[in-house]
Amino acid sequence: MDLVLRAAGVYLLLLVVLRLTGKRSMAQVTMFDFIVLLIISEAVSEALLGEDSSLTAAAVVVTTLVLLERLSDYFSWRLPRFKRALESVPVVLVEDGRPLQSIMDRERISAEDVLSAARSTQGLESMDQIKWAVLETSGSISIVPAQQG
Numbered sequence: 001m002d003l004v005l006r007a008a009g010v011y012l013l014l015l016v017v018l019r020l021t022g023k024r025s026m027a028q029v030t031m032f033d034f035i036v037l038l039i040i041s042e043a044v045s046e047a048l049l050g051e052d053s054s055l056t057a058a059a060v061v062v063t064t065l066v067l068l069e070r071l072s073d074y075f076s077w078r079l080p081r082f083k084r085a086l087e088s089v090p091v092v093l094v095e096d097g098r099p100l101q102s103i104m105d106r107e108r109i110s111a112e113d114v115l116s117a118a119r120s121t122q123g124l125e126s127m128d129q130i131k132w133a134v135l136e137t138s139g140s141i142s143i144v145p146a147q148q149g
Contacts, residue, residue: 003057006048007064014044015072019086087137094133097146107135117141 048061076083093104099111114133118124122143132144 003060004064007061010044010047011065011068090137091135093135094130097128097130099127114141118143
C-alpha cells in the first residue's frame with residue numbers, strides 16, 4: 001500500500017508542477033528542459049520505490065501511475081471543469097495584427113515566437129498579416145492569416 005500512496009503522491013505533485021510550467025514548455029523542449037526532466041525522473045524514481053527496487057515494486061508503481069492517468073482521462077472526458085483544471089484552454093495571442101502583450105507576457109510567449117510560427121506554418125512575415133494567433137492547449141501556436149485585399 002505504501003508504494004501505491006507514493007505513486008499517487010508523486011503523480012499529483014508532477015501534475016501540479018507541470019501544469020504550473022505552462023503550455024509552452026510542453027511544446028518546445030530544449031536541451032536544458034531535457035536535462036531537467038532526466039534529473040526529475042531520477043529523483044522521482046527514488047521517491048516512488050524507496051528502498052524496494054524489486055520488479056514487483058516497479059510493477060505496482062507503473063500500474064498505479066497508469067490507472068491514475070486513465071482516471072484523469074475519464075474524469076476529463078466526463079467533467080469539463082476537471083478537464084479545464086488539468087489542461088487549460090486555448091488563448092488568443094494576436095488579434096487583427098495586434099499582439100495582446102499582457103497575455104503574451106503571462107504565457108511567456110514573445111513576438112518572435114508568434115512570427116516564427118507564422119513563417120513556418122503560413123509563410124507570413126509580419127504581425128499585420130496575422131488575423132489570429134492562438135496558443136493551443138498543446139503549446140503550439142495556430143495562425144489564421146488576415147484577408148489579403
